[in-house]
Amino acid sequence: MTSPYTRGDSFSGGASREHIKRALVEYGATDVLFSQRENRSAIAFKGDGRQFRIVVPLPQSDGTTVIPRDTAEGPIREAKAKVLERANRRFWHALALSIDAKLAAVGAGVATLELEFLAHVVLPGNRTVIDELEPVIASAYRSGRQPSFD
Template identity: 65%
Template sequence: MTGPYTRGDSYSSEASRKQIRLALEKYGATDITFGQRGTMGALAFKGDGRQFRIVMPLLQSEGPMAVRGDIADSRLHEANAKVLERLNRKSWHALASAIDAKLGAASAGIASLESEFLAHVVLPGNQTVLDELEPLIDSAYRSGQRPSFGYPALP
């Protein structure tokens, strides 16, 4: 059975971001920033001569959490806020765990930082590799044709 710590329930969002920052700094990353807008969380950093940006959806409740207008029952609003914070903690905890594993592989020489975070490399024009390749990959699967990526196909 999984305990609350391993599920991320008792690990605050701030503690997870601190863990991420410390792990990245230990690896030698710089310019580490975090952000959150609505239901999206973000992390950006520089490392090994590259810029990286990870944008992730924060977990949301499946029930009606947003209450518009007057809040007739403040206890309901408070309960909703607690549920959202718990879900938010789980998102940041999962990202911290993933980053620890990726940095561990890079530190051990199993992979490079760039290969571990390739989808999140920021290209000139401020798009990530994922932003650029996702439509091409989707099109390739729909058409059944190998994408050219701007180069002639190899024999």
């Protein structure tokens, strides 16, 4: 059984975002920014001469609809909002833990910032490494052939 602390339920999403920002700044990152568009959130920062952008999908409601004039509509909506808020808290807490682990590895000399956040390095043209590589990797698995990185 996990406690609310280990599930991330005791932290607000805002508190976890603030923790992420503080951890990145303490590491030496600059220009730490958070943004959100529709159901995606992004964290951008600069560090070790590189730009990074982590884009993550936010938890969404289950999409079920409530029948109009349903007398339980209000309580159902409130219950769904609480479930979504709890999912968001867990999500941001898990992301904060993940970033903490990456920064700890960098701080201990186990890895570099670029290695730990390689997928999120912003390349010229404003696309990330993962944006460029995902289709190449998918194609390699479909074809069964080694991709060419010319």
